[in-house]
Amino acid sequence: MGGLPGRPRGDDAELPVALADKLLPSDCALLVIDMQNDFCAPGGYVDRVMGKDVTAAAGIVPALQEMVATARAAGVPVVWVCADYSHALAPDSMRVKLKARGIQTECCKPGTWGAEAFGVAPQPGEPVVFKHTYSGFIGTELASVLVRLGRRTLVFGGVQTQICVESTVRDAHSLGYFCVVPRDAVASHTQALHEGSLTNIQFLFGDVCAVSDVRAAWSGAPAAAA
Numbered sequence: 001m002g003g004l005p006g007r008p009r010g011d012d013a014e015l016p017v018a019l020a021d022k023l024l025p026s027d028c029a030l031l032v033i034d035m036q037n038d039f040c041a042p043g044g045y046v047d048r049v050m051g052k053d054v055t056a057a058a059g060i061v062p063a064l065q066e067m068v069a070t071a072r073a074a075g076v077p078v079v080w081v082c083a084d085y086s087h088a089l090a091p092d093s094m095r096v097k098l099k100a101r102g103i104q105t106e107c108c109k110p111g112t113w114g115a116e117a118f119g120v121a122p123q124p125g126e127p128v129v130f131k132h133t134y135s136g137f138i139g140t141e142l143a144s145v146l147v148r149l150g151r152r153t154l155v156f157g158g159v160q161t162q163i164c165v166e167s168t169v170r171d172a173h174s175l176g177y178f179c180v181v182p183r184d185a186v187a188s189h190t191q192a193l194h195e196g197s198l199t200n201i202q203f204l205f206g207d208v209c210a211v212s213d214v215r216a217a218w219s220g221a222p223a224a225a226a
Contacts, residue, residue: 016178019180019207019209019217022178022180022207023180023213023218024217025075025217027151027152028071028154028155029076029078029079029146029149029151029154029155030067030068030071030076030079030154030155031079031080031081031136031154031155031156031157031158032068032079032081032120032158033081033136033158033159033164034081034082034083034108034158034159034160035118035119035120035157035158036082036083036108036114036115036116036117037113037115037116037117037118038083038107038114038115039054039083039108039118039159040054040058040119040159041057042054044114045108046160046189049105049107052189053190054189056187056189057118057159057187057189058119060157060159060184060186060187061118061119063157063182063184063185063211064119064120064158065120066211066215067185067211067214068120070214070215070219071155071218072123073219074218074219077149077151078122078123078126079126079127079128079142079145079146079149080122080128080129081131081140081158081164082108082115082128082129082130082131083107083115083130083164084108084110084115084130084131084132085106085107085109085132086106086109086132087106090133091133129141129142129145131164134167134168135164135167135170136164136167136171137168137175146177152176152177152178153178153180154169154177154178154180155181155182156169156179156181156185156186157185157186158185158187159187159188160187160193161188161193161194161197161198162188162194162197163188165186165197166197166200166201166205169181169201169205169206170205173204173205173206178206179201179205180207180214181198181201181207181209182208182209182211182213182214183198183210184211185211186198
């Protein structure tokens with residue numbers, strides 16, 4: 001127990017305590033979570049159906065664009081985790097909440113405007129993982145994608161901080177990954193929950209930093225050979 005899938009458990013002396021040591025480009029992958037119209041755009045599901053404020057999601061787009069560009073230039077793989085909450089695919093535990101609220105609209109249904117990318121988008125060849133619940137690991141190929149990439153630190157961006165970001169961070173932590181969450185690259189429709197989630201992540205599940213810390217660690221790193 002304790003090592004990443006497919007890797008032996010590390011020696012205590014080799015564990016990277018300092019943030020800069022966790023952020024070595026050769027050890028990192030960037031996970032972008034749920035940057036889709038239904039979560040982020042005015043008129044999308046979160047705005048129109050849930051009645052929540054989506055302003056913060058648009059606010060992180062410049063920082064996310066910068067972080068994605070820096071990752072690509074440094075040879076850090078970018079993995080896109082996207083929602084497909086079609087009712088036929090969602091678990092009963094999600095569907096019962098929808099039933100209780102009388103919601104029949106489907107969120108991020110494939111082929112709809114709501115499922116399209118918001119602000120940042122994958123390039124050809126970058127892995128895209130579709131999830132049907134809040135964690136990017138449950139019922140998806142994300143774990144196998146990360147094993148193939150061979151990285152041990154996951155840097156997170158996207159929405160919602162306290163829901164899909166934190167759910168995926170928790171599962172990544174349980175699998176042995178070092179998790180880094182730049183506070184200005186994640187957002188929520190509810191600021192108090194955003195702040196509470198970041199406090200919880202810093203306490204137990206990873207490191208909370210700024211996009212500028214990631215940029216400093218990755219800038220100047222040569223892109224990996226194709």
